[in-house]
Amino acid sequence: MSVFSYELNSHKVALVTIDVPGEKMNTLRDSFADELLEILEKGKKDDVTGMVFVSGKSDNFIAGADIKMLDNAHTREDALRLSEMCQQAFFKMKALPFPTVAAIHGAALGGGLEFALACDYRVCTNDDKTKLGLPEVQLGLLPGGGGTQRLPKLVGIQKALEWMLTGKQVRAKQAAKAGLVNESVPHSILMDVAVKLARKGKPKARKPKLDKLSQLLESNPFGRNIIFKKAQDNVEKKTGGHYPAPLAIIKAVRASVELDELKAYKTEAEGFADLVMTDVSRSLRGIFFATTEMKKEWQSDDKASISRAAVLGGGLMGAGITHVSAAKAGVRVRIKDVAHQGISNALNYSYKILSKKQKRRILSKAQMQSTMNSITGTTDYSGFEHVDIVIEAVFEDLALKQGMVADIERECSESTIFASNTSSLPIAQIAEKAERPENVIGLHYFSPVEKMPLVEIIPHASTSEETITKTVNFARKQGKTPIVVKDKAGFYVNRILAPYVNEAANLLLAGEPIEKIDQALVEFGFPVGPLALLDEVGIDIGSKIAPILEKELGDRFKAPNAFERMIDNKRLGRKTGRGFYTYEGKKGKTVDESVYALLGITQAPRLNKQEIANRCVAQMLNEASRCLDEGIIASARDGDIGAIFGIGFPPFLGGPFSYMDKRGINKVCSELSTYATENDVFTPSEPLKAKAEAGEAYYS
Numbered sequence: 001m002s003v004f005s006y007e008l009n010s011h012k013v014a015l016v017t018i019d020v021p022g023e024k025m026n027t028l029r030d031s032f033a034d035e036l037l038e039i040l041e042k043g044k045k046d047d048v049t050g051m052v053f054v055s056g057k058s059d060n061f062i063a064g065a066d067i068k069m070l071d072n073a074h075t076r077e078d079a080l081r082l083s084e085m086c087q088q089a090f091f092k093m094k095a096l097p098f099p100t101v102a103a104i105h106g107a108a109l110g111g112g113l114e115f116a117l118a119c120d121y122r123v124c125t126n127d128d129k130t131k132l133g134l135p136e137v138q139l140g141l142l143p144g145g146g147g148t149q150r151l152p153k154l155v156g157i158q159k160a161l162e163w164m165l166t167g168k169q170v171r172a173k174q175a176a177k178a179g180l181v182n183e184s185v186p187h188s189i190l191m192d193v194a195v196k197l198a199r200k201g202k203p204k205a206r207k208p209k210l211d212k213l214s215q216l217l218e219s220n221p222f223g224r225n226i227i228f229k230k231a232q233d234n235v236e237k238k239t240g241g242h243y244p245a246p247l248a249i250i251k252a253v254r255a256s257v258e259l260d261e262l263k264a265y266k267t268e269a270e271g272f273a274d275l276v277m278t279d280v281s282r283s284l285r286g287i288f289f290a291t292t293e294m295k296k297e298w299q300s301d302d303k304a305s306i307s308r309a310a311v312l313g314g315g316l317m318g319a320g321i322t323h324v325s326a327a328k329a330g331v332r333v334r335i336k337d338v339a340h341q342g343i344s345n346a347l348n349y350s351y352k353i354l355s356k357k358q359k360r361r362i363l364s365k366a367q368m369q370s371t372m373n374s375i376t377g378t379t380d381y382s383g384f385e386h387v388d389i390v391i392e393a394v395f396e397d398l399a400l401k402q403g404m405v406a407d408i409e410r411e412c413s414e415s416t417i418f419a420s421n422t423s424s425l426p427i428a429q430i431a432e433k434a435e436r437p438e439n440v441i442g443l444h445y446f447s448p449v450e451k452m453p454l455v456e457i458i459p460h461a462s463t464s465e466e467t468i469t470k471t472v473n474f475a476r477k478q479g480k481t482p483i484v485v486k487d488k489a490g491f492y493v494n495r496i497l498a499p500y501v502n503e504a505a506n507l508l509l510a511g512e513p514i515e516k517i518d519q520a521l522v523e524f525g526f527p528v529g530p531l532a533l534l535d536e537v538g539i540d541i542g543s544k545i546a547p548i549l550e551k552e553l554g555d556r557f558k559a560p561n562a563f564e565r566m567i568d569n570k571r572l573g574r575k576t577g578r579g580f581y582t583y584e585g586k587k588g589k590t591v592d593e594s595v596y597a598l599l600g601i602t603q604a605p606r607l608n609k610q611e612i613a614n615r616c617v618a619q620m621l622n623e624a625s626r627c628l629d630e631g632i633i634a635s636a637r638d639g640d641i642g643a644i645f646g647i648g649f650p651p652f653l654g655g656p657f658s659y660m661d662k663r664g665i666n667k668v669c670s671e672l673s674t675y676a677t678e679n680d681v682f683t684p685s686e687p688l689k690a691k692a693e694a695g696e697a698y699y700s
């Protein structure tokens with residue numbers, strides 16, 4: 001069965017519907033180019049006046065090339081052939097004697113947008129579902145179907161670079177403003193407008209809509225040099241040399257203005273083929289499939305969904321949770337705090353984020369007001385009768401949380417879920433005195449809540465399936481990627497983070513400089529180093545978790561005494577203006593040299609940065625292997641996604657388990673054993689040793 005169906009209207013305009021059989025999403029597959037060429041030939045034979053392409057799916061145009069097909073490209077030649085096949089088909093489309101129109105509703109991404117770029121006109125619906133972009137960079141790729149060549153000619157070099165280097169997806173209004181689409185219209189008139197455009201004849205070539213400065217820069221080689229140099233410098237700074245795709249994108253865009261067409265398209269195709277074969281792209285494609293697979297777990301029908309939420313505590317976490325519940329999940333939120341100050345803090349928090357979005361025209365004033373109106377505050381439990389979920393974000397005090405469970409059972413309905421944002425207390429203990437323990441669950445967010453993509457969902461032994469399902473789906477509505485983890489001290493993320501941070505502190509106490517430790521891990525691929533991370537989270541917060549982990553899991557979690565001394569000295573991190581770094585001076589964040597004297601350290605650098613990174617990461621890998629063995633995480637996949645989205649483990653390495661597979665479990669074990677001769681916290685875990693001995697990997 002063909003992807004395309006063809007029908008002629010009374011004006012001899014061919015209406016071509018794109019509908020990949022048996023799939024909810026249209027993607028460009030192997031047979032796509034041949035089938036497209038057949039349809040184009042048919043149009044020529046029928047001497048049509050124009051051709052309109054529309055999707056047969058209800059909410060997507062084309063989501064790009066089929067990523068599974070890319071996984072099947074085993075050699076560089078296979079990958080090169082895919083790109084050339086796409087380019088050739090789109091060349092033929094461009095060269096037709098009649099005009100073509102892409103009528104877009106829903107996602108037009110990657111190869112899907114490249115298809116639309118090869119049409120003469122594009123019209124899209126102004127629906128929220130419609131988004132256009134070339135997100136290949138997020139898969140470690142460049143747009144290989146002519147996107148690097150056609151987008152700059154349509155929207156200008158700078159905008160095209162910005163969109164392709166970030167993988168940005170633009171909405172209808174922005175797409176029309178930038179000249180990416182000719183028109184954005186209501187869904188009801190999409191086809192009428194598309195047919196009208198098709199009857200207008202071939203369009204004249206037109207220049208991108210640019211302001212004066214951009215015109216000046218982009219129209220001469222000197223100005224373009226500045227643009228490409230700046231883009232390259234930014235990319236090198238941001239990627240630390242770990243991601244080859246952005247540089248390949250810049251090279252291909254540069255070729256689009258400096259080389260003849262044939263050579264320029266060849267640059268794109270070859271860049272694409274090289275990138276498909278890289279480990280970086282394989283890892284990033286793996287993350288795409290892992291997150292897609294995870295969306296299918298704990299699915300529920302709409303009847304089970306949450307429409308009213310309440311948050312206890314208006315501090316930083318409570319305010320963030322309130323915000324994502326109102327702004328992302330779109331539910332009404334009641335925020336309760338003992339003090340009015342807490343309520344106004346939470347309201348201000350949302351107001352600031354929404355105002356920024358409104359100023360940047362991502363939100364209309366009406367949308368902003370409607371979100372703000374959906375948040376209300378109280379200092380008692382008024383208005384709690386009808387809430388479906390209560391999320392507590394108060395300080396880590398077991399008795400306080402148990403008291404709140406009792407309050408909620410008294411004030412709310414029998415089905416109301418009590419979710420705790422604790423990062424350290426066992427959920428079973430919070431539920432210990434509950435009358436309805438089946439409604440109690442852990443829902444652990446990371447700070448800043450609106451930015452961090454992960455949440456840990458922690459059922460205790462008697463949490464009901466219904467409570468888990470509702471909570472998982474609510475977290476998804478808040479825009480989060482949830483992983484369900486076992487109720488044991490530290491859950492997953494803090495459990496693997498603690499030994500990694502402890503090792504950084506041990507290295508500091510042994511004389512390694514603060515900056516060097518942090519740089520080592522940033523160069524490894526983490527977004528921030530471990531000591532800078534501690535400053536962000538709060539040294540007091542980190543040190544509260546340590547004794548709980550030590551008590552429940554053993555001596556290997558014993559935190560170095562450096563933290564206590566920092567706390568006694570009121571250095572809690574960024575929030576107090578001082579931690580390992582100082583944030584007080586005019587220079588902004590700089591290493592606080594007085595930390596060395598405070599901790600009695602004589603600087604004595606002994607290791608290189610690679611060794612520092614290896615030691616910290618080795619601790620994390622060892623603990624991750626224990627977490628999988630103990631069932632804290634259900635799979636290596638959950639462990640990889642949890643570490644990438646919760647801690648920022650380098651995505652290009654695919655997460656701790658993929659990384660161990662790549663390095664070889666044997667090698668990881670022998671590295672740990674070497675370090676263990678100095679400090680037995682490095683002793684390889686039993687499950688890791690067993691895997692190494694059996695010659696197994698975490699993924700097949």
Ligand SMILES: C[C@H](O)CC(=O)SCCNC(=O)CCNC(=O)[C@H](O)C(C)(C)COP(=O)(O)OP(=O)(O)OC[C@H]1O[C@@H](n2cnc3c(N)ncnc32)[C@H](O)[C@@H]1OP(=O)(O)O
Nearest residue numbers: 025027063064065066067107109110111135143144145292
């Ligand atoms: C040559 C070219 O330049 C190269 C390319 O085009 S590379 C591909 C570029 N495109 C992309 O990166 C877009 C990838 N897709 C997405 O971001 C999201 O799927 C989306 C925003 C389109 C929709 O999101 P959402 O509604 O949450 O649906 P989501 O659950 O992700 O996907 C639904 C199904 O479509 C599949 N899918 C989506 N895009 C796909 C793609 N490009 N290839 C293969 N499968 C895809 C998913 O795997 C999932 O399949 P399943 O239900 O059988 O498991």
